[in-house]
Amino acid sequence: MDLNLVTLQLTLPSETLAKLTQLVGSALRFEAALRALVCNPDDRECTGCPQNGSCPFVLLCGRILSSDPELVRLYQRPGVPFVLGPLQQTESGQLELSLVLLGPAIHQVALFVRAVEQSLDAVSLYQVSVCDYQNQQRILPDLSSRSLADIPVLSAATLLDLATPRFASCQQIQITITSPLRMLHQGRELNRFEPGLFVKAVLRRISSLTAYYGTSADPDLFRRYAQSAERFRLLSQSVQQQGRRGVSGHFVLEGPCNELGPLLSLGGLLHIGKGAAYGNGAFTVSPMP
Template sequence: MSKQATPLVALCQRIKVNRFCFLIQAKEELRLPSYKGSTLRGGFGKAFKKVCCSQPKLKCSECALSRACVYTYVFETSPSRQSAMMKLYQAVPHPFVIEPPLRRQGVFQRGESLEFTLTLIGRARDYLPYFVLAFKELGEIGLGTGLGKYELMAAHSDDNQENHRIYETLSSRFGECPSPIDIGLGNTPNEDDQLELKFHTPTRIIYREQLAAHPEFHVLMRALLRRVSAIAYFHCGTPPELDFKSIVEQAQEVKIIGEDIGWFDWERYSNRQKTRMKMGGFLGTATYEGPWKNFLPLLKLGELVHIGKGATFGLGKYSIG
């Protein structure tokens, strides 16, 4: 695996990522579900199209401006079917992740505030003002049951860079996108150290055509390799040059030695499919031992971009213990 460590580090370092914290304040009663990621993601998609689209009566596929459209890039990314990478993926991952507040409070009265985090990946970082405007617009459209209105009060970098504000309501001015996050690969732990992963939101990984019920290490690494490779190729202009077979074989040597994992079932309503969808996944903590050290680049990047299905609305959030 050592010969693969350098290419893996190089790939992860080429994926530029920023995180931003948004503060919103209810202008009237907001009624939101206990898990707010899907609601934020659904409302944001509509607002983003309203902000970006100059031909709202046309389908994206029929619009002459689609190749130059920010909305089309973010939500309808459609590279050539001749692309070698497209043979491996059914869909292109979106270049953003919305992390909702995890508190279960459902009703916010006028004047109450809540925060959420937006992660932008690769080329999407260039379009930061569109994302900010979309969340501002969503406050005017309304959010949740009854479409309660809110005001976007401020947005700032969540990249450990002090006081880097990118928007505040008093000035309505945008700051520049800061430098990308350094995922910090300098502090490599000893090989003998155990690895602990904490899964904070339902994690949905498909392995052998079924949802994985346990976070086996090689299953996690397969999912991260797929996600990170697709992000690198489609959003960062970086074709992955990795020996996937060798990496997976090494991952199979890392074993779970302890776990406190449970299954969490929840449902969300899909506006696109007009139906309620079950979105269960595993939660909890798992401890591993074995040759996991060379996977640290993937693990640290995965903390930012999440893992598995539903990552854009906050599922698959984990942290290295």
């Protein structure tokens, strides 16, 4: 299993807060900005367009089903190969917006930055930074080049290897959900945190995105992981939001942390649940001492 990623941090002026709040959480708004940048005949529907097969917008936002019937059976329609948000405000009042690009999207760094600016009526960003394996940020001075020579491209497999020692001897983890997690179960939206369902949703999100945009993992291995997810139990919680519009807060779990902790940590880059690609369902995972 592997997947290439580029993780960006966009810094914006505080006066863009209202527009950014509208942008994050709105697939239509951001995808319309992407489409406007790459599509000349913007009055034409994508279906039937002669450029459909090579159009960057279709590649990034088309959610195209695989030609492999087994992959479609396992995962159905793919998610988009990027994760926008969540939005945070610094102590100085500036705004920070994270942007994770996956698979084919890593070659479109400049396009995604321009789409954010266009969504904000061409407000210039203060800076664009890219993160390395140590989560150190490097400022990108020039986005005009399409070359990835100066942009750290991360490997999901390497991220898992680096995270493994942190969870080697841990029996408990803390899940911190920082933006509303909206999960469906049996056709209904959950209004509380369910450990087993949460872990299974993270595993499914990772396996689906790697299958469509990277190299897929052994399905039998992920089935075993899903069985292990049933062993997690909730020890304590500090709920900040709970209800039909999402769940957030701190949740301490006990279970097979050494086995699944690294995967859950990777899942924090991808978010889960409804609106995951647009800022919802952001979370971090920390081993408990």
